Amino acid sequence: MTFEQASKILMERQGFVKKDGLDRVCAALNNLGNPHEKIRTVHVTGTNGKGSVCALFDSVFRAAGYKTGLFISPHLLTLTERIKINGEEIAEQKFADLLEEVFKAGPDLNFFEILTCMAFLYFEREKTDIAVIEVGIGGRFDTTNVLPRPELSVISSVDYDHKKYLGDTLCEIAGQKAGIIKSGGVCLAPLLPEAARGPVLLAAQEKSARVHFLAPVFEISGYDWKRGRMRLKHKKTGDELELGLMGDVQVSNATLVYEGVSILNGAGFKISREDIVRGFARVDWPGRFQVLSRGECVYILDGAHNPEAVRAFAATFSRSPFKDRDAVFVVGLLNDKDHLSILTTLAPYAAKAIFTKPPSERAIDPCVLADEFSRLRPEAEVEVQEDIEAALSAGARTGTIVILGSFYLIGSVLSVLKPIFCEPVIGR
Secondary structure, X not given: OOXXXXXXXXXXXXOOOOOOOOHHHHHHHHHOOXXXXXXXXXXXXXXXXXXXXXXXXXXXXXXOOOOEEEEOOOOOOOHHHHEEEOOEXXXXXXXXXXXXXXXXXXXXXOHHHHHHHHHHHHHHHOOOOEEEEEOOOOOOOOHHHHOOOOOEEEEOOOOOOOHHHHOOOHHHHHHHHHHHOOOOOEEEEEOOOHHHHHHHHHHHHHOOOEEEEEOOOEEEEEEEOOOOEEEEEEOOOOOEEEEOOOOOOHHHHXXXXXXXXXXXXXXXXXXXXXXXXXXXXXXXOOOOOEEEEEOOEEEEEEOOOOHHHHHHHHHHHHHOHHHHOOOEEEEEOEOOOOHHHHHHHHOOOOOEEEEOOOOOOOEOOHHHHHHHHHHHOOOOXXXXXXXXXXXXXXXXXXXXXXXXXXXXXXXXXXXXXXOOOOOOOOOO
């Protein structure tokens, strides 16, 4: 089987509906020798921030000399981004070989179930010391939740998204995310909203597990806007370290990893402060307030696709020097998002907006977004460009372009920008 054939099989299974919980993926994994039971893992869920937390854990583990596996979603440019060892994407032929093997073990698996089984099998065979696993959606019924006992379970945030699957209230959503807590395990979370804390505490009590709600241990001491990096200062010790990520919300994500390392050291890992410093500085996570500049032209890419993520973007953007420039916003969203709330948050910042269509069957009509935005900010310059390259060309006339919304959009933009920039747009 070739990589192209494997990709085609996966794409054809995106519409498969999960009807039996985790039963069919458990059956497939059993046919494969239950690789998920033979690997040590950190399991991460959350409405937003879970990818950044995964990237930080992976970077710190690698800095400490451990062989790491990393399973994330979505991808931006290619499917192989989803499965990595020591920061290297799985080779295309290895990807195809694993898919063929998993497909034989579970011919009725859907897109994400196949990928999850592939990742577990790959990490087990490559004998990773630790694998960092990001959930797809939610937690309790997510395919990755077949993991029997992670070294650490992490909830990065709880807010409104995927209501169709997770519920309409923070209490319901938190209950789904708390489903990753395992018997006798340890869970870390930030200071969640009151409505979300109860379900997490209840899940921990039912599983005789420990849960730690963490206030930020860092504060931001400086920004490098051109390079898309920050400096963090530890509130108690005063120690400073560089973080290869941008955004106020990264303070919380960095805290979860920093405190998580302390717990993992108690479980037999050996990770020093120097390892944390190196890991934080080396981390790279494209599409999250990612700044790309060439001459006078600046692109800011952020996969902020739900209200909480857009609020986080706005908080960072309002601190930046870019807010005083004549920036144009290029926005594209999917139809299952609370686009009115998103547009309301963006309206004060976007005097010029171009609405476009992400490459997805679930993309919302950009004309609908343009009409709603015009009602929210009547004096704004608004246009529609369904072609992403045309949208970027129109935006480039201002010199500062903010691309925001669906990760499908961010991936498409990165593919357009890749030949333009001398430095890589993924893996800076």
